Amino acid sequence: MGRRNRNVNKFAQRKRDKREQEKNPQTKPAEDTRKHYEDIVRENASFEEYYKAQCICPEQEWPQFMSALKENLPTAFRITGSKCEANALMKIVKSEYFSDILNMKLKVEGHEEEEIKPINLPWYPGGLAWQLRVSRTDIRRSEALYKLHNFLVAETAAGGVSRQEAVSMIPPVVLQVEPHHKVLDMCAAPGSKTAQLIEFLHSDEEKMPTGFVIANDVDNSRCYMLVHQAKRLNSPCILITNHDSAVMPALTITDPENPECTKPLKYDRVLCDVPCSGDATLRKNPDIWLKWSTGNGNNLHGIQYRVLRRGCELLEIGGRVVYSTCSFNPVENEAVVHRLLQEAGDSVHLVDASESLPGLKFKKGMTYWRPASKDMVFYEKYEDVPEKWQTVVRPQMFPPSPENAEKYHLDRCIRILPHHQDTGGFFVAVLEKKAPLPWEKDGKDQENAESTPSKPEPPKKRRRMGGYREDPFVFFSGENEDVFPCIKEYYELKEDFDPTCLLTRCHIGKKKNIYLVSPIVKDVVQRNDKNIKIINTGVKTFVRCDNKNMTCPFRLSQESLQSICRFIGAKRRLRILKEDLILVLQNDNPSNPPEIKQFSEHTQSLVKDFATGSCVLEYKDEELDLILVGWRGVHSLRAYTATPDTVHYLRLLGADYSKYDINKFKKASDVPDETTDVTENSQASEMDTSNGDSKEIEEQ
């Protein structure tokens, strides 16, 4: 897995906003909505009454709770990518960015001067996550912080940093994903937690994980946000599906002990980050102050329970489910967990996950609460609920009786309140499956059937599925697949490379892009693509490039270089010096690449007998181990990187990238001509986001 990314959906969003505005001039443009957010009065009497009555926070902390909730949310981010790149970036962050702002105070409109003070989140593995005491908007609007802002934007685009709310990072941490785990993310879009799951899956960088992540969402258009996330992380071990997870079909895989047979796919890890009222995100989404009502939580309890229940059914015995929401409401939280525990008997237990979150302040889960109807009447027991509310306030929403409360250990749930450590609020519960669920034991459940001989699928009625029809996933048949022999020869692919893990997205016609998946993902796709709508899988590996100076019609793509590099022979690899790598990166204009005579003697001698065409550029020192897609032209050598990646590598190499580091507060006339903005205002970076793919190959 590597880092990489594109800004395309931001660009596309702006286009959509513009089109929407043209169609419907009443629609407020995004900037207006932001202004409107600032005008919102951050108060809601029902919200206060409801949560005071639930005792969600100790009485003496109530003022701090409410005042934290009314503040804007601090910025948080994680450093991502391979271990050596993450370590190098961490050093740069601390020395170049944080040293500048450590004692800086920022005057934010309408507030006292604020210290920015970066805080390392003690509970995040590897110390890779940080929080700054200023909001995203404050960073964007402050000239004093323009370099930090540029850094965050460019590294987010390059995949070196992920901006994510601090508390939202918790569920993947407590899920404890390992490289061999089969993971299901049931409600995954837009995918910030999926990204973490993939990072944990790839924690052993030496090997391709034997596990995988299925990222699912019911909303077809939101599934494309997941595609964007997956592309950023370049993993061949992810599959994006589009289904209602409350009725997620049981998929099948080949039984490894009996390859002639299939068995039901059970997951080792399941994340249920369910749809919720979102009232713990009030700091980020102040419009919730305007529309908050008890009805929201009550209406969501049912779907939240069904998703969790299905998650537990699909879980392997011994496996772990994490249930999370960004809501404070016990009806959406403890009540859902309690309902599941009650029905599951001894087969599912709540786990105390606090040890895996050292230094995190939180409140233990509640064992008592009172559901309320929309008119703010609170009920002690279901029998008190008037008939007209009985379909809304359901019996399963009530807490356990005092004599039963202890056995469920609801206090093992974790509730984070905004004043605990100046974050958003959050709820998380970790459950383990100890035995089959009571309704799985009767043997009637087909999904639990043992290994069964695989037979050809009977023709099925094609279900109508939402959204566009996806292109097919067409796997290579093997060594003899028409284009494979020339690829194998040109890149000297090793014998252990399995060509059947390559696929294209068309049955007929010239193959254009060739994608790679891991063997287990191939198995899941091949066995199930008629049972579930698969939106996307595979990482772009070879791209058609019919070029007269290359004997193979396919060049490498940066996206899968981390996965495929170990199979590529010495014939197509160039280990160049630091100064030469800097030279290609600083001269990334495809129409004017550096000529071979400009390189060091070392590199010139390597290139002398090196055939023209696509290749791997390698650079290694005590700290860095970089691989980039390159192109050896007749007279030139260049890297095939998109602008954010170019900046990322120059930054890691300690080279000059000032031409990209624009101070947008300066007048255009003050900025030298050759500068190229890589911040979010730059159309250049947004368009040029395809890892160099959009740049035509020059040939001399």
Ligand SMILES: C[S@@+](CC[C@H](N)C(=O)[O-])C[C@H]1O[C@@H](n2cnc3c(N)ncnc32)[C@H](O)[C@@H]1O
């Ligand atoms: C809280 S968001 C998930 C956030 C996501 N896990 C992340 O970290 O970026 C809830 C998601 O659940 C999806 N959703 C709602 N009902 C669903 C269902 N029945 N099955 C699957 N997904 C559902 C929504 O479309 C939404 O994208």
